[in-house]
Each structure stands twice: as C-alpha cells, then as structure tokens.
Amino acid sequence: MGPRLSDLESLILLALIRLGDEGYGVAVQKELASRSGRAISFGSIYTTLARLEARGLVASRLGDPTPERGGRRKRYFEIRPAGRRAVAASLKVLRAMTRGLGPSLEVP
Amino acid sequence: MSARPPVLVTRLLERTLPTRIREEFLGDLEESYAARIAAGRSPIVTRLWYCREALAAPLTLHSHQAPALSNAPRAADGPMTNLLIDLRFALRMLARQPGFTAVVAITLALGIGATTAIFSAVYPILFAPLPYPGADHIAMVWENTQDGGHSNVGYGTFVDIAEQSRTIGATAAVGDWSTILTTAAEPELLPGSRVSRDYFRTLGVAPALGRDFTAEEDVRGNGRVVILGQALWRSRFGGDSAIVGRAITLDGTPFTVVGVMPAGFVDLIDPRAQIWTTLRYNATLSWACRSCRHLRMVARIKPGVTIAQANRELNVLYQRMRADNPRDYAASGFYVPALRDQLTEGVRPALLAVLGAVALVLLIACANVTNLLLARAAQREGEFAVRTALGAGNRRLVRQLLTESLLLAGVGGALGVGVAVLGVEAIVALSPQNLPRIQAIAVNQPVLLFALVVTTLVGFAFGIVPAIHAARGDLHQNLQQSTRRATGGRRVTRSALVVSEMALALVLLVGSGLLLRSMDRLFAISPGFDPERVLTLQVQTGGPHFANDTVTWAYFDRVLAVVRAVPGVEQAGITSQLPLSGDFDAYGIHLKDRPSVNPEDDGSAFRYAVSAGYLETMRIPIHRGRSLLESDRAGQPAAAVVGETFARRRWRGEDPIGKQFRIGDTETGPWWTVVGIAGDVKHVALGAEQPSEVYLPEGQWKWADGAMSFVVRTKGDPAALAPALRRAIWSVDKDQPIVRVTTMPQLVRATEAQRRFILVLFEAFAVVALALAAAGIYGVISGAVVERRREVGIRAALGASRGDILSMVVRQGLTMAGAGVAIGLLGALGLSRVIAGMLYGVQAFDLATYGAVAGILFAVAGAACWIPAWRAARVDPAVVLRAE
Numbered sequence: 008m009g010p011r012l013s014d015l016e017s018l019i020l021l022a023l024i025r026l027g028d029e030g031y032g033v034a035v036q037k038e039l040a041s042r043s044g045r046a047i048s049f050g051s052i053y054t055t056l057a058r059l060e061a062r063g064l065v066a067s068r069l070g071d072p073t074p075e076r077g078g079r080r081k082r083y084f085e086i087r088p089a090g091r092r093a094v095a096a097s098l099k100v101l102r103a104m105t106r107g108l109g110p111s112l113e114v115p
Numbered sequence: 116m117s118a119r120p121p122v123l124v125t126r127l128l129e130r131t132l133p134t135r136i137r138e139e140f141l142g143d144l145e146e147s148y149a150a151r152i153a154a155g156r157s158p159i160v161t162r163l164w165y166c167r168e169a170l171a172a173p174l175t176l177h178s179h180q181a182p183a184l185s186n187a188p189r190a191a192d193g194p195m196t197n198l199l200i201d202l203r204f205a206l207r208m209l210a211r212q213p214g215f216t217a218v219v220a221i222t223l224a225l226g227i228g229a230t231t232a233i234f235s236a237v238y239p240i241l242f243a244p245l246p247y248p249g250a251d252h253i254a255m256v257w258e259n260t261q262d263g264g265h266s267n268v269g270y271g272t273f274v275d276i277a278e279q280s281r282t283i284g285a286t287a288a289v290g291d292w293s294t295i296l297t298t299a300a301e302p303e304l305l306p307g308s309r310v311s312r313d314y315f316r317t318l319g320v321a322p323a324l325g326r327d328f329t330a331e332e333d334v335r336g337n338g339r340v341v342i343l344g345q346a347l348w349r350s351r352f353g354g355d356s357a358i359v360g361r362a363i364t365l366d367g368t369p370f371t372v373v374g375v376m377p378a379g380f381v382d383l384i385d386p387r388a389q390i391w392t393t394l395r396y397n398a399t400l401s402w403a404c405r406s407c408r409h410l411r412m413v414a415r416i417k418p419g420v421t422i423a424q425a426n427r428e429l430n431v432l433y434q435r436m437r438a439d440n441p442r443d444y445a446a447s448g449f450y451v452p453a454l455r456d457q458l459t460e461g462v463r464p465a466l467l468a469v470l471g472a473v474a475l476v477l478l479i480a481c482a483n484v485t486n487l488l489l490a491r492a493a494q495r496e497g498e499f500a501v502r503t504a505l506g507a508g509n510r511r512l513v514r515q516l517l518t519e520s521l522l523l524a525g526v527g528g529a530l531g532v533g534v535a536v537l538g539v540e541a542i543v544a545l546s547p548q549n550l551p552r553i554q555a556i557a558v559n560q561p562v563l564l565f566a567l568v569v570t571t572l573v574g575f576a577f578g579i580v581p582a583i584h585a586a587r588g589d590l591h592q593n594l595q596q597s598t599r600r601a602t603g604g605r606r607v608t609r610s611a612l613v614v615s616e617m618a619l620a621l622v623l624l625v626g627s628g629l630l631l632r633s634m635d636r637l638f639a640i641s642p643g644f645d646p647e648r649v650l651t652l653q654v655q656t657g658g659p660h661f662a663n664d665t666v667t668w669a670y671f672d673r674v675l676a677v678v679r680a681v682p683g684v685e686q687a688g689i690t691s692q693l694p695l696s697g698d699f700d701a702y703g704i705h706l707k708d709r710p711s712v713n714p715e716d717d718g719s720a721f722r723y724a725v726s727a728g729y730l731e732t733m734r735i736p737i738h739r740g741r742s743l744l745e746s747d748r749a750g751q752p753a754a755a756v757v758g759e760t761f762a763r764r765r766w767r768g769e770d771p772i773g774k775q776f777r778i779g780d781t782e783t784g785p786w787w788t789v790v791g792i793a794g795d796v797k798h799v800a801l802g803a804e805q806p807s808e809v810y811l812p813e814g815q816w817k818w819a820d821g822a823m824s825f826v827v828r829t830k831g832d833p834a835a836l837a838p839a840l841r842r843a844i845w846s847v848d849k850d851q852p853i854v855r856v857t858t859m860p861q862l863v864r865a866t867e868a869q870r871r872f873i874l875v876l877f878e879a880f881a882v883v884a885l886a887l888a889a890a891g892i893y894g895v896i897s898g899a900v901v902e903r904r905r906e907v908g909i910r911a912a913l914g915a916s917r918g919d920i921l922s923m924v925v926r927q928g929l930t931m932a933g934a935g936v937a938i939g940l941l942g943a944l945g946l947s948r949v950i951a952g953m954l955y956g957v958q959a960f961d962l963a964t965y966g967a968v969a970g971i972l973f974a975v976a977g978a979a980c981w982i983p984a985w986r987a988a989r990v991d992p993a994v995v996l997r998a999e
Contacts, residue, residue, distance in 0.1 A: 032143030033150070048168050049143055050175035053136055069139070075149050077119070079142030 012097045018043060019055050020094045023065060023086045031070070031081040056084055064090035120148045120165045131173040131199070144168060174203040201518035208519060209526075215491060216523070219484050223527025225883060226480030227569055228534020233473040233876070235535060235562040236542045237466045239555035240459055246381055246555075248319040249415070253454040254422050255384075256286075256412040256429065259446040261716070268412050269443070270396045271405035273311070275436055276412070282425040286414040287314035289384050290394055294365040295657040295852055296351065304655055304852040305347065305365075307390035308382065314391070315342075315376075317415045322374030324348075325359035332373070333393040335400070341365070342374040344382075344389040365390075367658035381554065383458060384413055405436075405443035406703075406715065413454070426451040445715035458552065465873050468950045472626060475619045476880045477573070479887045482612045482619075485577040486891055488520065489609050490898055492581040499585050513582040520578025521571070528570030532558070535566065545875060547868030580608060606902075609895050610931055616891045617935020618942055620884040621972055625943035627877035628964040629954055634874055636956030637867055642695060643796035645734035646859030648685075650833035651693060653855040654844060655822045667819035668749075670848065675726055677843045678825060683836050686828040688729030691813065691820040692721065694798045695866045696855070698824075704809065706765060707775040707786055714781045720761055720807035721798050722778065724816045730756065730793060732826050740772045740791030747812035753785040754812060760795050761807035778809065784817060800866050802955045826859070833858045873953060885975055888935075893979040896928045900983040907987050908995030917988040924987050928980030929973065936969045943968075 012020070022038040023030045032049055035056075039047050059065045070081040086094075098114070105114045125141065132140055144165065151161045209216040244250060256276065257265035268276075273288040280286075290309040295302050308314075312333035321327055322342055332340045341363070343352070352358045362369040370392065382388045394410075396403045416425045430448035437444040452460070459466075492499075499512060507515075536558050543556055584605055654674060661667050671689060679687045692698035701719045711717055723729075727745045730737065738759055747754045755776075762771040775786040787809075798806045813820065829836050837856050844853055864871075900907070907920055915923075947959035957964070 032139060033147050036143075036147065048171040048175065049140060049147075050168065050172035053140055053172075054175045057136070073142075073146075076142035076146045079138045079145070081142060082136065082139035 012093055013055075015047070015051065015055050016059060017094060017097050018045075019052065020059065020064065020086055020090050023084055024091070024094070028083070028085075030084045030086075035084070059090065060084075062089075063087065064093055120145055121162055124166055124169045128169045128172060133176055136176075140172070173199050174206075197514070198518070201515050202522065204515065205519040205522045209522065212491075215487065216526070219487055219523050220526045220530055222480050222483055222487075222887065223524060223573065224530035224534050226477040227524075227528050227531030227566060227573065228538055229880070229883070230473045230477045230569055231531060231535035231558070231562060231566040232538025232542060233470055234565050235539050235558050236546070236556050237470055238561060238565075239552045241463065241466060243555065243561070245383065245455055245458075246379060247383075249418075250319075250455065251453060252416045252418070252422075253318065254414055254416055254425065254451050255454060255457045256414055257450045257452075258408065258444075259448055259450050261446050265450045267408045267410055269405040269407045270400075270403035270410060271398060271440075271443075272408075272436065273410055273412050274398065276414075276429065276432065279432055280414075280425070280428060282417055282420045282428045283414045284417045285313045285317040286412065287311045287317045288394060288396075288410040288412050289314065290410050291385075292392065293655070294390065294392075295367075295655060295850075297364050297367065297658070297850060298351070302850050302852045303351070304854050305390050306385070306387040307341075307392065308385050308388045309394045310391050311394045311396075314413075317413055319415070320377070320380055323377035323380075324356055325372070325374030327374060328393050333395055335395045335397055337395075339368065339370045339395075340373045340393060341370045342376060342391045343372060344376050344391075345378045345380065347389040348375045367660070381552075383454065383552070384411060386552075386554075405440055414451075422451060422453050442713060443715065445713050462869070464949070464952050465869065468626075468946075468953070469873060469876050471946070471949065472623055472877055472880045475623055476884050476887075477569070479616050479619050479884050479891075481573055481577045482616045483887050483891045483894075484523070485580050486609050486612050486894055488577060488581040489584065489605050489612075490894060492516075492585055493605060493898075496585075512585050516582040516585055517575065517578045520581075521574035524570045524574030524577075527573075528566055531570070532563065532566055535562070542876075545872055547865075547872050584608070606899070609898070613888070613891045613895045613931050614934045614938065616884075616888040617932050617972060617976065618939035620881070620888040621936055621939025621968060622942040622946050623877065623881040623884045624968040624971060625939075625965060626946050626950060627874065627881040628968050629947055629950065629957055629959070629961060630870070630874040630877055632957045632961065632964055633953065633955040634867065634870060637801050637870070638863075640797070640801045642801060642863055643735060643794055644694065644859075646863050648829050648831075648833050649733070649859035650827045650829060650836055650840070651696075651824055651855070651857060651859055651862065652827075652837070652840065652844075652853050653693075653822055653824045655852050655854065657821070658850060661821070664819035667821065668814055670851075671726075671813070671819075671823055674844050674847050675825070677847060678827060678840060681836070681839050681843050683830050683839070684827055685830050686728060686732040687825060688732040689726045689813070689823045689825050690729050691724035691816075691823060693824040693826070693862075694796050695800070695862050696824070699799075701806075702779040704761075704765070704807070705777045705781045707777070709765075710781075718764070718807060720757075720809045723808060723810045724813040724820055725810050726813055729826065730810065732828050733796075734828075735796060736794040738792045738794060740789070742791055742793075743810060743812050747815060749814045751815070753787045753815050754790045755787040756791040756793050756810040757789055758795050758806075758808040759792050760805045761809065762789070762792050764807065778811075785815075787811065801863070802867075824855070870953060870955075873950075885972075888972075889975050889979040892928055892931060892976050893983065895931070896924060896980045897983040897986075899927065900924060900987045903987070904990060904995050907990045908992040911990060912992035912996065920988045920990075921984045924984035925977060925980045928976055928984075932973055932976035935976075936972055939972075940965065940969070 018039060019035060022035050022042075025038060026034050032052060035052055036047060036049065039045055039052075056065060056067070060067060064087060065084050066087050067082050067084045070083055072078045072080045102114050105112050107113070125145075128141065128144075129137065148161060148165055151164065152158060245253070247253060256268060258268050258272065260266050268288070270288065273286075276283065277286050288311045292307045292309040294305050294307055296305050310328075312328050312330050315321060315327050323345070325342070328340065328342070331337055343358070348354060348358065352363075356375075358372050359374065360371065362371050364370075382391075401407075402409075414425070416422055426449065429451060433444065433448040502512065503509075539556060539558055543553060546553055654671075656667055656670060661670070675687060675689055678684060692700045700722055702722050703714060703717050703719045705711075705714055705717050725743065727743055727747065730742050737756070740756070743754060743756055757771065765771075766774060771789050771792060774789045776789075777784055777786060793808075793810065795805050796808060797803065798808065813823075825840075827833070827836070827840065841853055841856075844851070910920060910923075943965065944960060947954075951959045
C-alpha cells in the first residue's frame, strides 16, 4: 500500500504522465482544464506539486528561459516510480469501490 | 492592449511568492496571460483572471498545506506567512457571513467616509500650507479702529510703512477693482484688483507667461497694463500665448497685457480676482489721503523677523505718524495678523466644531461595530476553545481577531473613500461662498493618508475589545458549553458601549438643537425692510461714453424709468449699496452742532445714495419727517434721511430733524440737513450690532456711483421677472453688464449661509448618530432577550403577563438610555461651550433644547427596544422549558 493521494494530487500526477517531457505549470493547468473541466489556480497546482515533490513522488528541473515568459525559465515536473505506484494504487482503490455498481459508475 | 500582465500586480506577487518557485511561477502566469490574449479573450477578463491568480497564489502557497514551499523553516512561522494565513482565514470568515460583513462595512464606510470628507474640507483651510513660498512670513496690515475693530489703510499710511519699516521686506497695497471686458460677445464684468507694483513679489509668485509689473507701470500717466489669471486667459483668450504684449479693451480703454499668472495661482487676498492692474496712486490724489482707508495692505516680513516683532515696530511707527498727522489717526496702532490666521479667523472654531462632531460619529460607528463583533465573538467561543486546545496561544488568537477587524476596517475604509468623494462634492455644493480656499477642497494625497490612518486606528479600536475578551476566555468552561451565549463580562461591555453611543448621540443632538434654535431666533429678526417679492440686480457702468457724472446720472434715471414701466413691476428704486449684500461703504459723519477736536473720533455711517422711491420700495418706514423725493435733486438743498439708531446715538434726546452734518470730509462739501428719520436696517448681518445709516439723494452726492443696485417690488414671483427686466435695461444700453441678480429673501438667507452650513452638517451627523445608537441598543436588547429566553419562559409559566414581560425588556433598554442621557448631558455642556460663538439668542445650556433632545433619545431607544420586547412577550413557556 503506497501513500494516499488526494483527488487533486491524483489528477496532477495523471496529467504529468500524459504530458511526459512537457510537464510544466501552464501545460498541467491546460491539461487539467481540457480533460477535467476544472480551472485550478497556479497557486494550488504549485502547492500540490511541492507537496508531491517533498514526498518523493515527482522530480523537477529548471528549463531554458523563453521570451513569451518574460525571459523566465520553466520548471519541468516528472513523475517518479513512487508516483506511478501511488496513482496505480489509488485507481485500484477506486476500481475496488466501484466494481458491480453498474456501467454508469464502474471504473474500467 | 499590451500582452503583458499588469505590472503592479506582478511586482506585488514577486514580493509574496516563495523564492524557490518565484521565477517559474511568474513565467507560467505570464505565458498563460499572453496565450489568453492571443486566443482573443477580452483583456479586462484576462486581467481579472490574472488578479485572481495573483491573489490566490500567496494564500495557497503559504498555507500549512505547502510546508515544502515555505522560505523559513516551518517551526519558526515567519511573520509574513502567519499574516497571510490569518488573512486567508479572515477572508473566509467574512465571506461566510456576508450579512454581518455588509452591515459592519457600511457602518464603517459611513463613519470613515464622513470623517474623511470633513477632513478634506478643513485640511486646506486649517492645516495645508498656503500656496506661496515662505507663506508663514506673509502678513496683512490693518489699522485698529477705536471701537476695537480693524480697518483698511490709506495710501499715505501704506507709503510710510513701505519706506520706513525695517522689519518688512516687500509690501503692497490692494484696491478693489472690477472692469468690463468688451469683446465681440456679451460684455463681461471681471472681478479684479488694483495692486501696487510689488504685489506678486510680496506673495512670492511670478507670472508664468510674460513678466511682473514694473515700477514705471505703477506711475499715474503711464500706459495701462494688466496681468491675467490663468482661468480667464484660457476661457476668454483661448490660452493664446501671443496675448502678451497685445492690448485688450477694458471699460472702453486699451490695456496692454504684460503677463499671465500660473495655473496653480490663487489670489488669497481677493479669491475672486481674475485680472490685476497697477494701483497708479500718488500722494497728490484726493483719494490717496491717509484717512481714505480703502486699501488692503499685505507685507512679507523679512527673514529672521517674527510677525510679533514686525507688529511692535509698526506700532512705534504709528505713534510717530500720529504725532505728525494728528487729524488723520486716532486709534492705538496696527493689527498685523499672519495671512493664514487672517484667512481662518472667522471659520476656525466652526470648522473645529464640525471636525469634532464627525469624530463623535466615527466613535459611535466604532462602538457599534465593536458591539457586533462582541456578539459574534460570543457565537465563536466554541471555535476559540477548540483552537486553544489544539495549541493556539492567546497571542495567536488575538492576532487572528485583529487581522479580521483590520480587514473589516480596510473594506470599510475603501468604501469610505468612495463616500468621502461624494461627501466632498456635497460639502462644496452646500458650503457658503465665503468659505476660504474652497477651490482647494479635494480628496487628495494627504486626505487619503488621513483615511488610511483613521482606518487602521479604527480597525485596532474595535478589534481590541473582542480580542481581549477572547484571550481571557476560560478554555475548559467554554469547551464544555460551547453552545452557550455571551458570558457576563461581555454583556457588561456591550451595555457600556451602548450607553456611550447614546451619550455621544445626545451630545450631537444637543449641538444641532442649539444651532437650530439660533437659526430660528436669527430669522425672527426683522431686517428692517420687507424682502418679500423684491428682486434685486446690479447694473455697472463703464466705457468712454460715461465720461462724466451727468451722463451716468441720466443713464440711471432712464433705466429706472424703463424698469418701472415693465409690466408686473409694482415699485422700483435704486441704491448705491444694498443691505445684506456684502456692500460696505461707510463714511465719517461730522455734526455741525457738535464738532470734535479730532474728526477721526466721529463715528461713521453707511452711506446710501438712493433714488426717490427706494425707501418706499423696500418698505423701510419713515418714523418722523419726510422721505426723499424726486425734488431732492442737484442744485436743491442737500437733504438726508437718517436711521433711528444713528439719530439717537448722535443727537442724544434732541430732535434730529433740521440738524446738519458733513459726510466724509470736515472742510468741504455741503451741509446735509436731516429731513426724516427712517427705521433701522440690518446692513451687515441679521445678528450683527445695529449699524448707523444715512440716505442721500443720489443726484446730490459728490459723484455718480458707477454701480447701482436696483430693487424692484413685483406683483408676482420676483424671479420670473428677471429676464424682462434684463431686456428692458439692455434696451437703454446693451454694453452695461447686469450682475448679482437675486431676490431679497435669498439674499437674507445667504447672510446666514455659514451658520446654516454648520447646522446642516450637525443635523446630518446627529441623524446618523441617532440611527447608529438605535441600531446598537436594538442589537444589545435582542441579544439579551435571546439569552434570557429561559428566564422569560419561566416567568411566563409562573404567570407573568405579556405586558409584564414587555415592560421588563423595555425597562432594560430605557435604563441604558437613561445612563447614556446622563453622561451625554455632561458632554453636551462641554460641546455647547465650544459652539457658543455660533449660537445666537439662545443660552449654551438651553433647558428646552436639552429636554427635547433627551425626550427624542428616550423615544428612539424605546422604539428600538420594542421589537425584541415584543418577541420576548411571545415566548411560549412550554417550548422553552421543553428545550432545556
């Protein structure tokens, strides 16, 4: 049993998996908005990412500065194996909880 | 629209973000911002989104959920971080109770707004520096008069001081001047000043365009020159800088424009002046004599010399001048006030009283908010207890509560600035014309700073009481009974607050009551004439065709004839000065049968050069003798009608009819014979001491007055007749401006404009104070009724009637009101001494006013208690007892 994840933590980890090498703040926010329909503030995203990093579930590195960012660098986040295990575990819990509830509620 | 986010918000954000993620966070925000703009979203919506992100960031990033991001180690709890946590929590608390937050914010907005508005009105008058360099060295110079007043100076006096004083640097004499500017459009009367050469150098301000007056230009016979005010230059000359050096036509004669004053320049010696010309006096002119006291004198005291020293030096000088010219001086010396003191002399006590009154309103608002917070704190005791149990120290709780109250104060203060902006507009619209520096009244930087300071103080003031109560709370007890309402100590505090609100409201009510009664007394005074249905307007003459007095007399005769012929006119007359209009034209009166050694010792009287029919139109009664008639014209014996007080003062018991006097001059001019005694007329103000007056036929006076006031008694509404009269007057000569068109009742009311202004403000404050105090007492009684539900239920069960319960609750409220009234009466005694100078015909401790005000307060308190009392009376004992 890995560490428990909050709803937002799971969503952000999943977004990082989808984004691969391109996982930085703006991309994460866009991914969350387009797939979940939730507008999460950067403040919340960074708070969550910092917590995940402190727990060893994600790693980050600084990229190169770009002009459209006012010459500021991006911070890329990458999911670590422990993070993948944690997402898998919480999905497993979700599946276990929904099994047999019918097609509208069951998680495949 | 730029694709870059608002700079200010970014800067603020930079300061609050944890250093570890600052760069990437800002980068993400900016990239996202640019992308939104590029995607065609509205810039305003995008900016709002940016602000929301910026606001949310520090709140979330510094929260306890983000320990990884804290700059400081968690255990140390940096002050900034804690503040942000407190702030976030406070925001949530306030958002959760929008009704409470709104009531508090509006109460504070009213209090802070009113205080800020009043402060912005008094700031330029009482506190702001005058708009001249080294203004504390600028002083006015007046001659003392024998009756303890002050008068203008004559030209000879001015020259002596300018030449002989060693404490005075630059100095200038200023004379009244108004001139008619003729251009292609309508003739326009411009208020201005005649000034001696060093006027602007004395004030320390140079023209922005062109140059100052030279010494040669102040010499009689040399070409005439003017300097224009910025506003006049822009409105009438289109701001054309080529105007300098060109000639303009004033009174039909060419004047060369030599300069234009800068935009910020205000002439505080005569705030209406828009145009200045040189005085061009010399000692040989008949009106340049020492006793021709019609010049205002302004002086710049030399550096290193105090105004008191200058005053002493001038008084020594006065004794010498008096010894040299014994017939010209009779008083004790000069009066040399600093210009600032001069400007605020009349209004300072009134403004301070208003500032004090609004401070009382603010105090009441604070007391009310404290009460609301205490009531809410009672409901939050459980919360505090839980937090204490979890390890929050007293200091931590106090800080949390203070953050909440400061936030509330901040919201109230921000709204209050809005209230102040509206309030300032209202004040400027309401204020009397003679309020000094009215053009400088605005919500500006010092005023905003004041609002900020007041807001902070207010936040602490109403936050500290609930905070102390919270810190004192007994943890164990509160945890056990977290659902119980206010504890005893808090109830006592709340009652004390209501009592003080009542007391403060009473003080304000007494103040406005006394002012209201003064106003009634004043307007009960007869001005000595009948103002009803009288229209007045002033016609000025100017231009080369008024070359001599005969032409002017003939012109006014013709105009009076056409005015009398206008349909709807019952009676009409003209006068050189009008009572209660601010006109001030007084001359020494020298009696033939009672010559004095020094003619300066003779009293003076207002001189009215009038047409036949003036006294009749004004309905000024003739008590003895006859009125002035058409036959009293030039060439006939000089006839005069005098006021009854004047006659009594000067001829003490003798019959004044047939007595003779000279006016202005002891040596020359006709002996005027008294032919009639008229009723007294209030010339300066209704409440002022009765002045002396003499009425002379205009055609018999030494010269023709260039400006005459028409008084027209109409059959119907006087104001409606103004256009017809204007047309009639212009049918004689279309180049003569008509000014000061008003009705006599309006003029009478305007004389008390300052008192009325103060009264309106006091009334407004008193009403707000009363409403706030009523809300306060209602809140406390309602709270008490909720707390005492069980007691009331038991009483009802034991047989107390509804009436018993009703009166029990109302009595509780009235006890508080009674204590408030008792304390307030003492405060009111203090306040009424402050406003004693503004009262008229009413004692500062007028029993009727105090009684009426106390009655009002009891009535309002009783009404405010009635609703909770009624609620208590309807308590169903069965329900209450079952709930226990």
